[in-house]
Amino acid sequence: MTKDKLNNTIINAMKNIALESGTELVTPFDNQTELLKSGLDSMGFAVLVAQLDEELGYDPFVMMEDPYYPTKYGELLDIYFKYFPES
Amino acid sequence: MTKKEIIFKLSEMHYKLLSKNDLSKFLGIDLIQTFYSILLEEKYGKVFYETNHKGDVISICCGFYRYKDFKKKYMRVTLVNVFFKIITFKVSIKRILNELFSKLPNEIIDNQNFALGFIGFTKDHGIRGPISLAKNYSKTLKYLINHDCNYVWGSTLTENIGANQFLSRNNFKIVGENFNGKNYYILKL
Numbered sequence: 442m443t444k445d446k447l448n449n450t451i452i453n454a455m456k457n458i459a460l461e462s463g464t465e466l467v468t469p470f471d472n473q474t475e476l477l478k479s480g481l482d483s484m485g486f487a488v489l490v491a492q493l494d495e496e497l498g499y500d501p502f503v504m505m506e507d508p509y510y511p512t513k514y515g516e517l518l519d520i521y522f523k524y525f526p527e528s
Numbered sequence: 529m530t531k532k533e534i535i536f537k538l539s540e541m542h543y544k545l546l547s548k549n550d551l552s553k554f555l556g557i558d559l560i561q562t563f564y565s566i567l568l569e570e571k572y573g574k575v576f577y578e579t580n581h582k583g584d585v586i587s588i589c590c591g592f593y594r595y596k597d598f599k600k601k602y603m604r605v606t607l608v609n610v611f612f613k614i615i616t617f618k619v620s621i622k623r624i625l626n627e628l629f630s631k632l633p634n635e636i637i638d639n640q641n642f643a644l645g646f647i648g649f650t651k652d653h654g655i656r657g658p659i660s661l662a663k664n665y666s667k668t669l670k671y672l673i674n675h676d677c678n679y680v681w682g683s684t685l686t687e688n689i690g691a692n693q694f695l696s697r698n699n700f701k702i703v704g705e706n707f708n709g710k711n712y713y714i715l716k717l
Contacts, residue, residue, distance in 0.1 A: 458697065461693065462693065483651055486655060486659060488694055488698070490659050492697060494666050495699070500666050502660075502663045508656075510654070510656045511655065512654070
């Protein structure tokens with residue numbers, strides 16, 4: 442999977458979760474956007490990570506040996522890209 | 529940490545996250561400690577949790593594969609204590625009996641064993657809390673699947689928007705809406 446495709450998958454999931462919570466993602470939204478100010482509340486992130494696990498088939502936070510937690514969207518995307526299982 | 533310390537930390541976090549309308553809040557932290565001391569035996573299920581460097585719990589996700597037996601044991605151990613509290617603190621007996629002996633929705637009655645128990649995270653650790661919960665939720669489902677689970681049920685207070693959202697976004701289907709003040713869900717695996 443390309444990083445662009447992964448980016449689209451994550452952003453679409455975030456948009457849907459925000460929509461269901463009656464909110465929307467902040468604009469502008471880019472790699473520098475702070476996750477906790479992105480429009481999703483904290484439960485929204487629990488939903489996002491669980492949903493991406495279902496959709497993509499992996500949870501990078503389970504796979505990493507040394508726990509690392511992103512603060513910005515770009516860091517979250519990098520983590521998912523780094524741990525994407527090679528086919 | 530010793531087992532006693534783990535029970536204390538898990539119960540402390542659990543109690544902190546309960547809404548004011550939750551019966552466990554009235555009944556007190558000692559009953560929650562009993563809940564974890566039985567669950568940590570791992571005869572009925574398992575609690576997946578994560579702590580920070582100080583030992584404070586960040587997230588919890590409980591999974592049962594013998595929920596009926598767990599509930600039986602929990603009630604046996606706590607019943608005297610519960611009735612003591614009814615007398616001492618004048619907690620409504622009707623409410624307690626409703627909670628402990630209430631019927632479950634039909635879809636769950638015959639399929640009680642595989643259950644998702646308490647889930648939650650503290651907001652004190654920023655993004656780490658929700659990510660940690662998702663991680664423990666994923667571990668819980670894998671654990672249940674390893675126990676030949678092909679469905680799991682869970683319930684949450686109707687007013688708990690976050691937990692309702694978490695379950696429905698994770699493909700749990702609602703099977704009892706506002707049933708004794710709770711929403712009941714089933715996930716087919």
